[in-house]
Amino acid sequence: MNSIGLTSAKFDKDKLRWDLLPLEVIEECVKILTFGASKYGENKWQHLDNYNDRYFAALMRHLVAYRKGEKVDSESGQLHLSHALTNIVFLLYGEINNK
Numbered sequence: 454m455n456s457i458g459l460t461s462a463k464f465d466k467d468k469l470r471w472d473l474l475p476l477e478v479i480e481e482c483v484k485i486l487t488f489g490a491s492k493y494g495e496n497k498w499q500h501l502d503n504y505n506d507r508y509f510a511a512l513m514r515h516l517v518a519y520r521k522g523e524k525v526d527s528e529s530g531q532l533h534l535s536h537a538l539t540n541i542v543f544l545l546y547g548e549i550n551n552k
Contacts, residue, residue: 481535482542488529489539498543504552505544512540 489498501507515526519533526533546552 478538481532482539484531485529485535485539488531499546504547508540508543508547512537512544515540 486498490496515533515536518526519537524532524534526536529536
C-alpha cells in the first residue's frame with residue numbers, strides 16, 4: 454500500500470526481465486568492443502569478410518587457450534572468456550542479421 458492506502462499494480466509479467474542481466478559480464482564484452490574499436494575502428498566488426506567462419510575461428514582460439522589454462526589474452530590484456538563471449542555476440546548478431 455502507498456501513503457494514501459491504495460495498492461499499486463504494475464502489469465509487467467510478460468515483459469523482458471532486464472534486471473536479470475549480469476551487468477559485470479556485459480561490461481566484459483564492452484571492454485573487448487572498446488579494444489577492438491581502438492585497434493580496427495568503430496563497428497568494423499560488423500563488416501568482416503567470411504563473417505561466420507572468422508568469428509567462429511576466433512571463438513575457438515579463445516576457448517582453446519582458456520581450456521589450456523591461459524586466462525588472459527596477451528595482446529589485449531583481457532580475459533579469453535570475454536573475447537569468447539564477444540565472438541558469440543558477433544555470431545548471434547550475424548545470425549539475426551543474416552550475415
